[in-house]
Amino acid sequence: MKKPISVMAGMLFCSFMSFSQVEDMTPSEIRYRDSITKLNQSNAAIAASQEAYNKGIELFNQKKYKEAITSFNKSIASDPNFTAAYYNKGVAENEAEMYQDAVNTFTILIGKQKGYSKAYFQRGRGYQGLLDYLKAEKDYEESIKLDANNPKAYYNYGTLKFLQQDYNAAIKYFTKSIELDPSSPMAYNDRGSCYRMQENYPKAIEDYEAALRKNPNLAFVLNNVGTTKKKMKDYAGALIAFNRAISVDVNFFLAYNNRGVTLLEKGSLDDAIKDFEKALQINPQYAPAASNLSGIYFKRKDFKKAEDLATKAITIDPNYASAYVNRGMAREMLRKMEEACSDWKKASDLGSAEGKVCHSGNCSN
Template sequence: MTRRPGFRVPFLDLITKCLLLLLPTCSFAQSTGIQLLDDAILLHEKSNNPAAIPLYKKALEQHPENYQCNLEMGNILWETGKLDSALLYFDRAIKIDPSRVEGYLSRAGVFYAMRIFVKGDNDALKALQLQPASGLPYNLLGYSLLERNEYLKAILTLDSAISKDKTIYKAYVNKAGALMNLKRYAEAIAVLDQAIVIKPDYVNAFYNKANAYKLSGDYEQALTECNKLLELDNKNIEGFLLRANVKDDLGDELGAIDDCTLAIALDSNNARAYNERALARFDIQDNSEIITDCNHAIALKPDYYDAYIQRGDAYDNLGDYDKAIADYTKAISLDSTKLIAYREIAASVAKKNDYKVSLNYIRKGLQLEPDNKYLLVHKFQLQQVTGDLTGALTTLNQCIKYFPDSAAIYNYEKMYIFDTLHDYTNACKCAFACLKDGLEDGYDYLLKPQCAAYKKQPLMIAEPFILQSQKEFASGMFYAEIATLTKAIAILPDSASLYYNRGGGKRQLNDFAGAIVDYTKAISLRPKFRDAIVARAVAKTYLDDITGAMIDYQLAIKVDPTYAIVYNNYAILLQHSDSAAAIDNFTKAIQYNKKYAAAYLHRGAFYLTLGKKEAACTDFKKAESLGSDDAKVERLLNCK
């Protein structure tokens, strides 16, 4: 069984956690009259929590009955996830002075984070009674709606907070959090910019802004924002880990490892830093060091699910399947609701040829996610190996149900199983389904005597012409190819693929107008024919119909938002009219195909025209590493 190399923890989960846990309701920026407390607050505001916590403790030792000391200690414990301890300090602060609103606001926030909504609502109502005109209670209520995943309501409530007091910068950050959860990244970035205007040194705003760029696929801008964050606070551990993650996305694994190492130097007890460094090592296959890092992470956090998965993957890569299985088993014992451990353990067990046990793990995984393509495909493969052909057919039918775009592949597998079972009627039926879906391997099977009933089907009559046209195309005989495809079209006038192929032949002969006619016909027959839409855009470009080409590229993006070539081609057209959009589209091309050398080359060349030589050279080097000779020339000409 094959598996995806280098398991990656979904970073969105980490983002969401940081957005919600790093936003205590109140913090005092003015002098408190207690030097230790002032120093702690200054470090706290810069998110240097490891240094701030000892100072808060010392301040409390000297002033145990001070309201602000207890409040701020509660806030920082809230930020660091120690919610039960935070409640104790908020309780004490409220007992010291029940007339002040901040303690109720913060305690309500912790209750909401703990999903104890009734108690949280009671504290929020008390805060509203104490300060009905303040925006702070509305900020808290917006935060609570974030915790309840009611993002649209959260945005409305946070807008109320902002309308009452435009200086509550954390309300902007919370609003941005809601927008990010709705994947409205551009809006989130704009809101975070407002927070930064109010408080230019608020590192959390830069952190979340970098995250928003990262989640939108603009890794270069995410890196820029990470750098700004670390300029403000060069000891910000979360900032280093975020930058490491961005660098890893950009293919700079060594840079990612360096940033994780810097985070570890700042806090050698940070389990996540070791785990992130292990993740960064996967692409360079440094399995022994991955294991070492995971050992550190697990020693610090014995219930660290992700670290067990990473270490298991490293053991699996080294062929030590027993240790891999032990780690995946431990992960399942920690959280049996997560799919990844079942998928990974099934793969390792299968490598030991224990197929029935592997199947059992796959079935458990499918209980969690019935439409998981990886598990379904490997399930039918293992069923074939173990001789359960009837079960394999059932699983293949599930594959067709969930993934109809790949039906031809699954029908092809069914064809062979039915043939093995001597069920030739169904075997021929599946072979014909393959042929109808464009998989020509089914044609050879249909030539067998048992499939004689299909020989008079138009598709079977046209198939020899289709095969002949393919040979003519491969030989560069484009006029002959066009003539042959015209014969096939006469038999199958509703075949979008035939018009598309004939358009390709015309394009080879520089008959772009004729190609556009055929591509347009193909699209009319199959409106979501992505490749035909892109091919028509290319033909329009050759005829200088730039507007028409742009419209087609926009249509192709709607049909398939993950198709890297579309973004690259669209960006090339945008270079003369919209520089920012061009860069954005080159970046998206790279996001969806990290080995797309041409996109790196084109973006680098465009950076050069914009005077961004450093960025250009980075792209040229990356394209060269991916095998681009043109990029090597550009690097030698323009870079040191």
């Protein structure tokens, strides 16, 4: 007798497995496939790099330098050979005063792109910011050798020479910058300051006025005119220049301070006090204004207030020699000779000729 066959309803048993078939590819077809894949990946990386780069430029133009640097880093990460991203990253680092980072970035860029004059120029800016003047000079010289028609390279070289008090060399480079770009007021202004430091006041005024013809609304140039005319004892002309500077920029504390000094020399003590107080109101960390107020109250024989104001200036700037001279004079009148001598000694150590005279004439050691 046959056994009955048991069937489970709804169940289907399959006795085979399914495999997908891959057709064989020739070596050339494989290479083509791989090259297309790499090309697509490269195009995607380049697109991402360009997008980050464009964002960096937008942020840079908004003066958001640190955010721009972040975007340029993203651009470089996607495309390590994108030299424009390195360049603009380095410029942003200079603008953000991240000078060592800028030097590092431009060193990489110079390694990737030989003979890039602007990279040497910008690296020179970085070295200048680090006060490494020798390396800055070498980079400016290399930049000029590669591109003798870049006025900015000559201008920056001039500022470097000015900082080193080599005024003749600075004048030479500022003059070359002016020849290449007569429209820029900055080289005129800075060459004028070289002449002022050499006490060639007429030439200084000539250059400052040339700068103002390029742009009449530069408060710092008007301030320079004022300080130069004060040195020429042209107090009326100095006051006109300071007044113009303040009308251009009502918060320009340097002009208030310098106008105060001019008024002080004219004997207008009340007006001078107002200007020094205004300078301090605008910038509470401006030590010269506090020291100048000390000098006025000394003249008025309010020696305690003179001492307090000089102390305030020293608190703001512990290396401000004139404040030690003024406090020493106030303390002498307050019969605090030991403290006065200590102040004059400190002023002398900081390079003050007045401090040296006061100390040697009044103190035993």
